[in-house]
Amino acid sequence: MVINEIIPMIDAKFRTIANRENRAVAGLSMGANQTMRIMMNNLDTFSYYGGFSGTSNYPSADAIDVNTFLDGKFKDANALNKQIKLFWLD
Numbered sequence: 001m002v003i004n005e006i007i008p009m010i011d012a013k014f015r016t017i018a019n020r021e022n023r024a025v026a027g028l029s030m031g032a033n034q035t036m037r038i039m040m041n042n043l044d045t046f047s048y049y050g051g052f053s054g055t056s057n058y059p060s061a062d063a064i065d066v067n068t069f070l071d072g073k074f075k076d077a078n079a080l081n082k083q084i085k086l087f088w089l090d
Contacts, residue, residue, distance in 0.1 A: 002038055003045060021085070026050030032089070033058045040070045043083050051089040 002025075011018040025046050027035035032054020039046045057064050066074045074080060 003042055007045070020045050020047050022047075024048035024050065024086075026052065027054065028052045029054050030058060032056075036089075037070065040073045043073075047083065047085045049084065049087050049089075053090070056089060 007018075007023075010016060016022070020043075023046050025035045025039050026049070027033070029052075032051030033056060036049060036051055036056055039049045057069065064074075066072065
């Protein structure tokens with residue numbers, strides 16, 4: 001829904017720079033987890049992430065294994081740093 005409906009609606013109604021280099025996604029609380037999953041599964045759409053007062057692996061409290069968390073998208077930090085301009089989890 002975010003990719004196929006919300007972003008096209010925003011780009012049609014507002015003056016945006018409609019490319020991944022200028023697109024951000026952010027969420028608060030449980031939304032921080034949801035937006036992280038949306039972004040990491042759509043790195044061709046977003047380059048900025050903001051997560052506020054949330055966790056990255058809710059509902060689990062286990063330590064994150066970078067080899068398995070979100071299909072291992074965090075295991076190559078150098079490659080990920082080239083794709084993401086800002087990753088803010090607070």
